[in-house]
Amino acid sequence: MLHVDPILAATSAVPADVLASATAGPSSLPPFSIDRVLTEARLDSWLALGLVLAAGLYLYGVYRLRLRGDAWPLARTVFFLGPGLGGIALVTVSGIETYDTALLSVHMVQHMVLSMVSPIFLALGAPMTLALRTLPVGPRKRLLAVVHSRVARVYSFPLVAFAIFVVNPFALYFSDLYRFTLEHAWAHELVHAHFIMTGCVFFWPLLGLDPLPGRWPYPARALLMLLSVPFHTVLGLTIMQSTTLFGGDWYPSLHLSWADPKADQVVAGGILWAGGEFVSVTMLAVLVVQWVKQSEREARRVDRELDRQEARERAADAATT
16 A cells, blocks of 8 residues: 655645545556646655756856856757756656656656666766856865765776666666665655766766766777666566566555556566667767767867978978078
């Protein structure tokens, strides 16, 4: 049975019909549908407050830059606020959050967005670069000290980040930890935050635009991304073919007449499998584009240096004649 805290029920922003169905019992939870994703927003979580704060700080930084006449690429702002913060909001404060403990497939959509989609666009938004360009001298030095600290170097080292990114879902779904997160709302929200942090630590050094220490060259980054594909495939296929329900008897105990836990688990595995490969291919495309642009910039730099060298030689020849 679902447990509803009476104090939370009295103060939360969940729509009345959802609260009534949850209070009456999980069997009365209405079927999951697109219209409920769009209408059953819940804005009373700490994560919603954090998203609003992050968006406000980012926009203030862009405003500060433009106020002093400096440019900031519009694409970065769109990436950070749209699929970045917006993607997190879509799966944590919308109706998806209402069903993420009732359907494994919905939870898996959350997993994909929080750990593999939004972190990519947050990295492309270059928030650290924006902060370094707008912060006063003191806070800027402290931020740089954190970025270049030993802990940050170890945690963001590509192989370490890769290991965390790959092991994380196996440790969650193949242990009692997943059932624990279903039973405790605070643990469930911590998992959301952990997904976001894990994705950021993995993707930021690979395709982020911020200045990070120890960044690998593009061929090595592409290879690391390719190595992550089989792990998502294995995990997705394992979930699809497993005869054991994840979360134990949690989903059957909800007695949702419109949902089949076994069939839903197959869908969840398919989402992880297909979604992981799609995101990996997309990221490889982004890496290739960045690689080409870097090569073009390097070629222009070499051409300018050659032009300057040729000009110096002509000047030297003219001086000797």
